[in-house]
Amino acid sequence: MTTTGPARLEAADDPVSPGPTSEIAIVVDGSEIRGLAGQTIAGVLLAAGRQSWRTTARQGRPRGVFCGIGVCFDCLVTVNGLRDVRACQRHAADGDEVSTDA
Amino acid sequence: MPEVLIIGAGPAGLAAATAARRAGARVVVLDAAEDVGGQYWRHLPQQRPAGREEVLHHGWERFTGLRRELTGVEIVTGAQVWLAERHDGRPPTVHILVGPADGADRVRRVFDPGALVLATGAYERTLPFPGWDLPGVFTAGAAQALAKSERVAVGRRVLVAGAGPFLLPVASSLIRTGARVVGVLEAGGWSRLGRAWTARPTELLSASHKAGELAGYARDLVRHRVPYRVATGVIAAHGHDRVEEVTVARLDAQWAPVPGTSRRVAVDAVCVGHGFVPRSELAVAAGCQTGPDGTVVVDADCRSSVPGVFAAGEITGIGGADLALAEGTIAGTVAAGAAPTSAQRRDVLVYQRFATRLSDGHGIRPGWAEWLADDTLICRCEEVTAGELRDIAAATGSRGLRSLKLSTRAGLGVCQGRVCGRSVEELLDRTTGGLLDPGRTANRPLAGLVRLGELARTQGDPS
Ligand SMILES: Cc1cc2nc3c(=O)[nH]c(=O)nc-3n(C[C@H](O)[C@@H](O)[C@H](O)COP(=O)(O)OP(=O)(O)OC[C@H]3O[C@@H](n4cnc5c(N)ncnc54)[C@H](O)[C@@H]3O)c2cc1C
Ligand code: FES
Numbered sequence: 001m002t003t004t005g006p007a008r009l010e011a012a013d014d015p016v017s018p019g020p021t022s023e024i025a026i027v028v029d030g031s032e033i034r035g036l037a038g039q040t041i042a043g044v045l046l047a048a049g050r051q052s053w054r055t056t057a058r059q060g061r062p063r064g065v066f067c068g069i070g071v072c073f074d075c076l077v078t079v080n081g082l083r084d085v086r087a088c089q090r091h092a093a094d095g096d097e098v099s100t101d102a
Numbered sequence: 103m104p105e106v107l108i109i110g111a112g113p114a115g116l117a118a119a120t121a122a123r124r125a126g127a128r129v130v131v132l133d134a135a136e137d138v139g140g141q142y143w144r145h146l147p148q149q150r151p152a153g154r155e156e157v158l159h160h161g162w163e164r165f166t167g168l169r170r171e172l173t174g175v176e177i178v179t180g181a182q183v184w185l186a187e188r189h190d191g192r193p194p195t196v197h198i199l200v201g202p203a204d205g206a207d208r209v210r211r212v213f214d215p216g217a218l219v220l221a222t223g224a225y226e227r228t229l230p231f232p233g234w235d236l237p238g239v240f241t242a243g244a245a246q247a248l249a250k251s252e253r254v255a256v257g258r259r260v261l262v263a264g265a266g267p268f269l270l271p272v273a274s275s276l277i278r279t280g281a282r283v284v285g286v287l288e289a290g291g292w293s294r295l296g297r298a299w300t301a302r303p304t305e306l307l308s309a310s311h312k313a314g315e316l317a318g319y320a321r322d323l324v325r326h327r328v329p330y331r332v333a334t335g336v337i338a339a340h341g342h343d344r345v346e347e348v349t350v351a352r353l354d355a356q357w358a359p360v361p362g363t364s365r366r367v368a369v370d371a372v373c374v375g376h377g378f379v380p381r382s383e384l385a386v387a388a389g390c391q392t393g394p395d396g397t398v399v400v401d402a403d404c405r406s407s408v409p410g411v412f413a414a415g416e417i418t419g420i421g422g423a424d425l426a427l428a429e430g431t432i433a434g435t436v437a438a439g440a441a442p443t444s445a446q447r448r449d450v451l452v453y454q455r456f457a458t459r460l461s462d463g464h465g466i467r468p469g470w471a472e473w474l475a476d477d478t479l480i481c482r483c484e485e486v487t488a489g490e491l492r493d494i495a496a497a498t499g500s501r502g503l504r505s506l507k508l509s510t511r512a513g514l515g516v517c518q519g520r521v522c523g524r525s526v527e528e529l530l531d532r533t534t535g536g537l538l539d540p541g542r543t544a545n546r547p548l549a550g551l552v553r554l555g556e557l558a559r560t561q562g563d564p565s
Binding site: 004005006008009011013014015016017018019020021022026036038039040042043046049054056057058059061062063064065067068069070073074076082086088089090091 | 141146150154158204206223226239241245246247252256257258278280328343459484485515516521
């Protein structure tokens with residue numbers, strides 16, 4: 001386990017006591033990433049330790065989540081072939097195919 | 103058709119909905135999010151309901167109470183309002199797309215309400231600084247949203263910086279989500295904060311529940327030995343493809359960095375917010391008059407300048423959740439044709455004074471431009487730097503915001519200037535010696551991302 005970067009708090013350690021939920025799996029650029037039902041795509045990526053996933057057009061710089069509430073469009077991904085989906089707004093569905101190189 | 107249509111299910115919209123319902127109106131509430139609560143009451147999703155949501159929320163019972171009262175109100179979540187089609191002298195026609203965010207096959211609905219309450223809230227304003235585009239730099243609100251609705255901490259060693267009391271709940275949530283918060287930095291200095299928060303202390307007593315909320319967050323900081331520094335800010339972020347360190351410096355009264363005071367701090371995330379901007383694009387589209395700061399102008403009944411259109415919450419001025427609740431109650435009551443009580447009106451006044459203290463103590467100061475370098479990005483979407491902005495303005499000699507935006511591309515990217523608009527305007531105003539057409543940045547005809555295919559279908563084209 002890494003000790004740096006974003007992380008999801010395990011339910012057992014969580015003072016908020018989240019209820020039980022089902023696991024989901026999405027495929028991101030060909031690799032499977034596991035998450036929890038009800039998470040956004042950005043939430044699944046961050047919980048897996050990913051801080052960035054997009055590259056900017058002009059300077060080729062990495063981007064991930066910035067505003068977290070659907071305003072900045074930094075977090076765009078392609079979901080099941082549909083481009084320009086805000087990862088922080090779209091809830092992940094089991095089996096979603098996400099690609100980050102659009 | 104609903105008698106009262108409410109856009110936004112945050113504190114203002116929910117208070118408006120319950121008030122209008124109590125007054126006997128047929129009420130429909132729309133929100134783009136998947137659940138009600140708005141920014142303040144963001145919570146774990148229905149698929150994973152929390153046993154103890156109140157750990158992250160002061161006043162959680164107020165929310166559950168409001169939610170219980172919503173029986174009989176039609177609530178449409180996952181509803182992106184993308185167009186408010188303006189009419190003279192009456193509420194606009196409201197167009198929505200319902201379905202997964204940014205999906206291609208959302209269901210279209212159209213409303214022609216008798217009365218419309220706009221309660222669309224605000225988004226955060228983060229001032230640009232060198233390296234603010236690095237992954238690991240978040241708005242403070244992003245950290246809050248991810249903590250509350252995903253139980254994800256944006257980093258393990260996190261610095262929180264910017265301006266305003268909002269930084270305190272963000273730090274508190276991060277701690278309760280497993281992060282180590284290495285400091286909370288407030289740009290405002292003690293003398294300004296002191297003047298704003300200690301003047302007329304009896305006023306604060308009437309808003310004492312607000313003061314109690316802030317004291318609760320402060321206790322979290324003390325318990326976890328998190329330093330709180332004033333007159334201090336993050337003026338740069340460093341790292342190759344993610345943030346590894348930030349430069350922290352003392353700020354003078356105008357927020358310019360004090361020479362010789364900067365130091366580096368190792369972090370894996372930094373959360374920065376300097377204030378909020380009202381989300382007033384639907385109000386502008388509907389024809390509502392707005393003030394110079396982009397807030398929707400309303401009277402004591404929360405009526406906007408368009409007959410039948412009301413506004414409540416952060417879009418009428420940044421004042422926090424309690425003011426949003428108080429205004430929502432007025433707006434919903436009047437929109438349903440009833441009269442608010444004098445106690446309800448008094449609530450608005452109490453929390454408005456709190457809002458004045460906010461802007462007195464924490465409002466943005468112009469010295470921030472001093473921490474920019476030539477290659478600092480100002481517009482994140484189009485990747486326009488501070489140097490390019492200045493050079494193009496000098497080369498064209500133009501003083502028109504609209505034409506300068508076209509020649510620099512700043513503010514013309516996919517976020518439509520929501521993130522950088524005000525900063526671009528402030529910088530251009532200074533380099534040009536005064537813009538001739540300031541304040542056009544809230545003019546966005548479409549309030550959400552719409553796909554051409556969806557647009558074609560909504561026009562009746564079967565493709
Ligand atoms: C990310 C973020 C986190 C915050 N967290 C806190 C906090 O923890 N504590 C605190 O004191 N303050 C917080 N605030 C400040 C916040 O503004 C609160 O004061 C409060 O939520 C304001 O209530 P409101 O009802 O005016 O707006 P909001 O709560 O912002 O509600 C507005 C609602 O309108 C909806 N909406 C907007 N435009 C559209 C559209 N075109 N179509 C459909 N729906 C739309 C939004 O989805 C949102 O749910 C936060 C602000 C932000 C931006
Ligand atoms: S992070 Fe800003 S839109 Fe998703």
